[in-house]
Structure formats: C-alpha cells, structure tokens
Amino acid sequence: MKKVGNPNSISRILLFSLALMLTFSVSSFAQETAAAPAAEASAPAAGAGDAAAGKALFNANCAACHKLDAKMTGPALRGVTERHDTKWLHSWIKDSQAMIKSGDAAAVKVFNENNKSIMTSFPQLSDADIDNILAYTSEPKAEPKVATTTDGGGGAVAEGSGISNNVILGALALVMVMLVVMLFLVNKVLGKVARANGIEPEYKEPVTPIWVAFARNQFLVLVTSIVLLLASGYFVYGYLMQVGVDQGYQPIQPIHYSHKIHAGDNGIDCKYCHSSARSSKNAGIPSLNVCMNCHKNISEVAEETGTPEHSKAFYDGEIQKLYDAVGWDKAAQKYTGKTQPVKWVRIHNLPDFVYFNHSQHVIVGGIECQTCHGPVETLEIMEQHSPLTMGWCIDCHRKTDVKMEGNAYYDKIHAELAKKYGKDKLTAAEMGGLECGKCHY
Numbered sequence: 001m002k003k004v005g006n007p008n009s010i011s012r013i014l015l016f017s018l019a020l021m022l023t024f025s026v027s028s029f030a031q032e033t034a035a036a037p038a039a040e041a042s043a044p045a046a047g048a049g050d051a052a053a054g055k056a057l058f059n060a061n062c063a064a065c066h067k068l069d070a071k072m073t074g075p076a077l078r079g080v081t082e083r084h085d086t087k088w089l090h091s092w093i094k095d096s097q098a099m100i101k102s103g104d105a106a107a108v109k110v111f112n113e114n115n116k117s118i119m120t121s122f123p124q125l126s127d128a129d130i131d132n133i134l135a136y137t138s139e140p141k142a143e144p145k146v147a148t149t150t151d152g153g154g155g156a157v158a159e160g161s162g163i164s165n166n167v168i169l170g171a172l173a174l175v176m177v178m179l180v181v182m183l184f185l186v187n188k189v190l191g192k193v194a195r196a197n198g199i200e201p202e203y204k205e206p207v208t209p210i211w212v213a214f215a216r217n218q219f220l221v222l223v224t225s226i227v228l229l230l231a232s233g234y235f236v237y238g239y240l241m242q243v244g245v246d247q248g249y250q251p252i253q254p255i256h257y258s259h260k261i262h263a264g265d266n267g268i269d270c271k272y273c274h275s276s277a278r279s280s281k282n283a284g285i286p287s288l289n290v291c292m293n294c295h296k297n298i299s300e301v302a303e304e305t306g307t308p309e310h311s312k313a314f315y316d317g318e319i320q321k322l323y324d325a326v327g328w329d330k331a332a333q334k335y336t337g338k339t340q341p342v343k344w345v346r347i348h349n350l351p352d353f354v355y356f357n358h359s360q361h362v363i364v365g366g367i368e369c370q371t372c373h374g375p376v377e378t379l380e381i382m383e384q385h386s387p388l389t390m391g392w393c394i395d396c397h398r399k400t401d402v403k404m405e406g407n408a409y410y411d412k413i414h415a416e417l418a419k420k421y422g423k424d425k426l427t428a429a430e431m432g433g434l435e436c437g438k439c440h441y
Contacts, residue, residue, distance in 0.1 A: 049128075049135030057133050061122060064297070069141060071331055072297055073117050075110070077137045090130050095121045115333060142303075244351070250383035251345040255325070256318045257382070261305065264377035270369045277358040277369075285344055288326045295322055299330045310380070347384050348373075355439055365428075366403045390439075397433035401425045 058066075065073035080089065084106065092099055092107060096119040099107035111117075125133075194200075214220055262268045271277055276284035299319055306312035323329075327336040350356055361367045370376065374385025386392060402425075404410040410431075417426055432438065 049131035049133075051132070051135040051139055053129075054132035054134070054136030057125070057129055058136050061125070062133065065117075065119070067299075068137060070299055071333065072299075073333060074114055074119065078139075078141060080137050081134050086131075086134065089134060090127060092119075093125060093130055093133075094123050097121065117333075245387050245389055246349070246384050247387040248383055249347060250381055251347060252381075253345055254342050255321045256310070256314070258310075258315075259376045259379045259382055261301075265305075270376070271362070274369075277362050279359050279363075281355075281357045281359070283358050288322065288342065291322055292326055292328065295319060296328070299323075347382060348388065350388060353441055355441060364403070364407065365400075367400075393439065394429070394434060397428040400428050402428055402431055 062077070066075070066077050068078040069076055084092070088106065092110075096107065096111075100111050262273075263270060273286040273290055274283040275286075275290075276282060299316075301312055301315040301319075303312055305315060325340045325342050327338045327340075328334075329336050362369070372386050372388075374383075376382065376385075402410055402414065404414050413431060414426055417431060418424065421430065423430075427433070
C-alpha cells in the first residue's frame, strides 16, 4: 500500500504559523501602546510658550552666562520652572538687582550661590518672550544616539541583512579549503590510476641553472656589479639627505588640539593664538590663558562635533585637561590656584645655525601661514607639512615676488634693481635672498 503524508501535520503547521503571527502582533501592539503615553508625557503643554522661538532668544540673550545642563557664570537653567515660580522668574529676568535690593529671599540666595555675579537686566523682553525662553528650558534633555552597527560577536553586520560579514568570510574560507582538499585528492587518485595502467611520467634532462650560467659570464657579472654600485650610491645618498628632515611628523600632544575645529569650523585666525608671529622671530606656543579666553565659558562641545575617531566625550575630556592645567573649577566658576605644566611636543624645529624670522615673512612679506604650514584648518592633528630644507627655502625665494606696497625701504631698493635688471617685479632671490648671511649665522 502506498504511503501518503499525514494530513494532521499540515493543520499543525497552519496552527503554529497562526500562533506565531498572533504573538508578533500582540507584542507590536503592546510596544505601540507603551510608547503612546511616553510620547504624550514628553509633549509640551499647550499655551506654555514656543520652545523654538525660546531657543533663539536664549542663544541671543542668555547663552553668554548660562547653559542648560551645566553651571557657567550663572546656574544651569534646564528645569528652572520647577525650582522657581513663573511669576518670580519674570520679575527676576527683567530686573534681578531690584529684587536683590528689595530683600527677596530667593533672589538673595541665587545671587550668593553664584559668586555674587550681577545678572544683566532684560526689561526689553516681553512676558511672551520670557515664556518662550522658559518653554525652551523646560524641554527634556535629549538622550545621545547609540549606533548599533555591530552584532553581538563584534563583527560588522551588512545593511539589509542579519548575516555577519565574519560569517560570510568564514563560509568562503571553508569553501576554499574544501576545494584545495578535493584537488589534492583528485591528483592522488589520478596518480594511482596512471601507475595501475603502467604509465610513467616523462622526465626532462637536467639543464644548467641560470645562476650558474650567469656566474660563468664575466661581462654580465661586471655590468651587474657596476649597476648595483651606482644604485646603492643613489639610495644611500637619498637616505643621507633625509637625515633631519621630519616632513609628516605628527606627534601626540598632552592635550588634544584640533586645528580643524578651531581654525576650520570656527574660523579663528592663526595669529589670534600665535600672536608673536607678527612681531617676533618665533610664532610661539599660545599660553593657556589664551585658551581660557573662550573655554572659560565652553566646557563641552556640541553633539555634532563628535566623529567616529573622536567622540564628544573625548573632546570634553580634553577640555577638562585644560581646566586641570590652569586650575579652573567649572562647577564653582573660579580658579583654584593649583596648576599643572603642559609639556607640549615641538613639531617644527630648524637647526641652530639657521635664522628664520616669522615677523619678516608674515608682516613684511605678507606670507600666509598655510604657505609653509599647509592647510592647517583641515588638520585634526597638527603635522609638519613642508620639508623645511635649504633647497625648499631657496626655491621659494626664487619664485616669490617681493611685496613692496607701503614699504618705502623695499620701494627704493626695488627701483634701483629693477632699473639694473630691466624687470617690473623682482623676486626675493634677486634682492639678496640667496646670500648665505641672510639665513646662516
């Protein structure tokens, strides 16, 4: 009798599928139901002010002294409506000093808790403007986004697929091993078949090795020796000429400083930090007081500043290193008097017998910093861009025209030399830029 499939198995499969779909539907409905109250709870109350307009007002009027989640000159303002009455806040924002003089207990307490810093009065803000600012400060703090691009085993997961790349690579490696084993077995079987049928492989007569034939040819040995000697001399000369040339040198500094963020994203002029480049031989290392001109009020970076290589937490930690070095207590907003030296690693270093004056190039010559130091506004970690060799300097002097506008000294010399050489413009080399005493003691 011919056997057929059990009809009960089909019904069981259908029932199992239906139960699985119901389970998935119930869990999805439960998640949506749980998310709805949370969304309603996070929604701002109607008529309590426009948070978007409040953000613009906050940045224009309050951000110089206040942050939402950290103490600055004034206290952190997120949730301030939970600590003070709205009517009291209106009066405080419009004229805080009047409230302190009147003896208001809450006003005096806030004044004393913040080092008796006088808050600017804002009588020009309407009640609606203040309500908008308070609505902005009442928004819940946004949770940082966590990237989920890897599986539990640490391997990257391909987009649109639940299969790990490591699993795929492992499967391909296994297939390759199987192919190698199969080829080995096939070769072994073919060898046995050939021997069983009396077939012997053909053997070629031994020939003279090429290196023996080469050694016997004296002309080739002589030519090769000469070529190797010349090549060796060329490479040795090239190696010795690179001694002391540190182009591309990129040391790790004790405090990470991103030129890309400061000079690039924020557009800070190089000579704001390296101010001595205008009037001195050396560009100088900026003092930490220059850093604190900005970072006294900037204790953390924005969320979007973080990158896969350097997270927001990393940048915030580097700012804390600056505070530790200068002895700044960001919570109390004052200096503690306890300082630590910062041992910066020098990047650009010329030999002792070489003279180079930054002010002569930057001010007199009008040379941009990027000409020698490269696109610093794009560098996350500073490096030596140019080789700083004698040949590199001479080549620049030969190509660069002297800037004479507003310089009577160069005007006079240029007029005499232009007449002598019959040129409209003269390079630095033609005006004595190649004399040994210009750069060497």
